[in-house]
Structures are given as structure tokens and as C-alpha cells.
Amino acid sequence: MQLIYARYNKYHNSIDITTFNGYLLRIDCNKAEQGLKVTPNSQCALNALAIDEPLEYARLYLDGEMQAWVDAEDSLEVW
Numbered sequence: 001m002q003l004i005y006a007r008y009n010k011y012h013n014s015i016d017i018t019t020f021n022g023y024l025l026r027i028d029c030n031k032a033e034q035g036l037k038v039t040p041n042s043q044c045a046l047n048a049l050a051i052d053e054p055l056e057y058a059r060l061y062l063d064g065e066m067q068a069w070v071d072a073e074d075s076l077e078v079w
Helices: 039-051 054-063 064-074
Strands: 003-009 016-019 022-029
Touching: 016 054, 022 054, 022 064, 039 054, 039 064, 054 064
Parallel strands: none
Antiparallel strands: 003 016, 016 022
């Protein structure tokens, strides 16, 4: 499946992905983030990622890398 377009749907709190074949894939952000260990900082970063870069958010979720991304966000220190 080749992804062509993704957008954040604020009415359903989801990522809507349209494919070349005309299929619509909806990722529920609440269910995608269920079970993640987050801090207020990483939760804010996840929200921004879903809104600003929904295709990257979808890739992280579908590849199972969302917790690793959250852990990396939390490990960033202020210089």
C-alpha cells in the first residue's frame, strides 16, 4: 500500500490516510497512544506531531515505533 495523503481529523481525534487505491485508513489517536508511557512534555510533542506531521505519526504507529519515539523525546535535555 502506498500512502499519498494524511491529515489530522480534529472531530474524531484521528489520522485519516488516503491511499492510491482510494482507500481511507483511520487511526484513532486515543487508541494509538493507549498504553504508552508519556510525560506531559512527550504528550505535547505527540499532539504536535499528529497535527503538524500526520504521515510521520501514522508511520510511527504502524511500524510499532511510537514508544521509542516518545522515549527519545523525553531523553532530550535542555542545553
